Amino acid sequence: MTLPALTLYLAAPRGFCAGVDRAIKIVEMALDKWGAPVYVRHEIVHNKFVVNGLRDKGAVFVEQLADAPDDRPVIFSAHGVAKSVPAEAERRNMIFVDATCPLVTKVHNEAERHAAAGLQVVMIGHDGHPETIGTMGQLPDGDVLLVETPADVAGLEVRDATKIAFITQTTLSVDDTIEIIAALRARFPAIIGPHKEDICYATTNRQMAVKSIAPKIEALLVIGAPNSSNSRRLVEVGSAAGCAYAQLVQRATDIDWRALATIKSVGITAGASAPEVLVDEVIDAFRARFDVTVEIVETAQENIEFKVPRALRQPA
Structure with a gap:
C-alpha cells in the first residue's frame, strides 16, 4: 500500500531547556546521594512522562511540604517556591535542595530589589500557576499585584503611581506580554521594568x-x-x-x-x-x-x- x-x-x-535539564538532574543526583525515597514538592517539571520516570526511580511527589517527612530530603520544583517554604523546611531541620530555575530566581531577586527601593511590584502572570505563586511569595502578602491581561491594568489600585515596577512570569507569550506592558506604561508612565525582558x-x-x-x-x-x-x-x-x-x-x-x-x-x-x-x-x-x-x-x-x-x- x-x-x-x-x-x-x-x-x-x-x-x-537548561532549567528543566538541571531540575531533573537534581532529583536524579539526590536519589544517588541519599537513596530513595526523595520527596519533591510539586511536579519537578510539568510533564507526566518525566515525573513518572523519576517516580519509578524513587522520587515521591507531594503538593505541600507538610506531606513530606522531616527525615527525608525534599526538593523544590523548577517553578520556584514562596519564601515561607524553605523557612518551614529549616524550622523542621529538613535536608532540602532548591531546583528553582535560575531565570525564575532572577525574577525573585528583582521583586525583592524593587520592594527594598520602596516600589510596589506588579507581576504579569497567570493566577494560580506555581511560578506566579512562588514569585509573589517572595514578598509579604498583598505586596505584589497580579495582572493577567491588558484589561486588568485598568483596575489596578496602587499606593503611589510614581513608585511602581513590574516583573513577569518567565513562560508567557512574548506577544501577550508586550500588550500588557504597553498598557502598564500608558497608565503608569513612571513604571520601572526589567532591563531585559524576563520571558526566558x-x-x-x-x-x-x-x-x-x-x-x-x-x-x-x-x-x-x-x-x-x-x-x-x-x-x-x-x-x-x-x-x-x-x-x-x-x-x-x-x-x-x-x-x-x-x-x-x-x-x-x-x-x-x-x-x-x-x-x-x-x-x-x-x-x-x-x-x-x-x-x-x-x-x-x-x-x-x-x-x-x-x-x-x-x-x-
Whole structure:
C-alpha cells in the first residue's frame, strides 16, 4: 500500500531547556546521594512522562511540604517556591535542595530589589500557576499585584503611581506580554521594568521557531502537558501565526488522526519540559501512517547550562 506523502517540519529549538535539564538532574543526583525515597514538592517539571520516570526511580511527589517527612530530603520544583517554604523546611531541620530555575530566581531577586527601593511590584502572570505563586511569595502578602491581561491594568489600585515596577512570569507569550506592558506604561508612565525582558530565552526561542514554521504548515502539534504554561503558549502562538489547526498533545497516543487525514504538512515542536523521546515517538507514529519527509527549521542555537547546587556536588 502506498502511504500518502507528508512533510514534517521540526521546530528547533524545542523541548528541554537548561532549567528543566538541571531540575531533573537534581532529583536524579539526590536519589544517588541519599537513596530513595526523595520527596519533591510539586511536579519537578510539568510533564507526566518525566515525573513518572523519576517516580519509578524513587522520587515521591507531594503538593505541600507538610506531606513530606522531616527525615527525608525534599526538593523544590523548577517553578520556584514562596519564601515561607524553605523557612518551614529549616524550622523542621529538613535536608532540602532548591531546583528553582535560575531565570525564575532572577525574577525573585528583582521583586525583592524593587520592594527594598520602596516600589510596589506588579507581576504579569497567570493566577494560580506555581511560578506566579512562588514569585509573589517572595514578598509579604498583598505586596505584589497580579495582572493577567491588558484589561486588568485598568483596575489596578496602587499606593503611589510614581513608585511602581513590574516583573513577569518567565513562560508567557512574548506577544501577550508586550500588550500588557504597553498598557502598564500608558497608565503608569513612571513604571520601572526589567532591563531585559524576563520571558526566558527558551520560551522566546521556542515561540520564534513556531512562528517561522507557521507559514509552511497546515497543522501544528505541540508536545507538552496541559498544565505546562510554556507549552500552552506555543499552541496560542501557532494559532496567532495562522495555523488553522494547532493542538497540544502529551504523546503520540493523543493525536487525532482523523483531523490530519488529508493534510500534507505538519509542524512539530515540544514545550520546555517535554523530552525528545516523546518527539521521536510522534515522528514514528507519523511514519507508520504517511510517507514522511522531515525538515528541521532552526531559528536559534542553545548552549546554556546551569550548574546544580553545591550540596549535590559534594559526597554524602
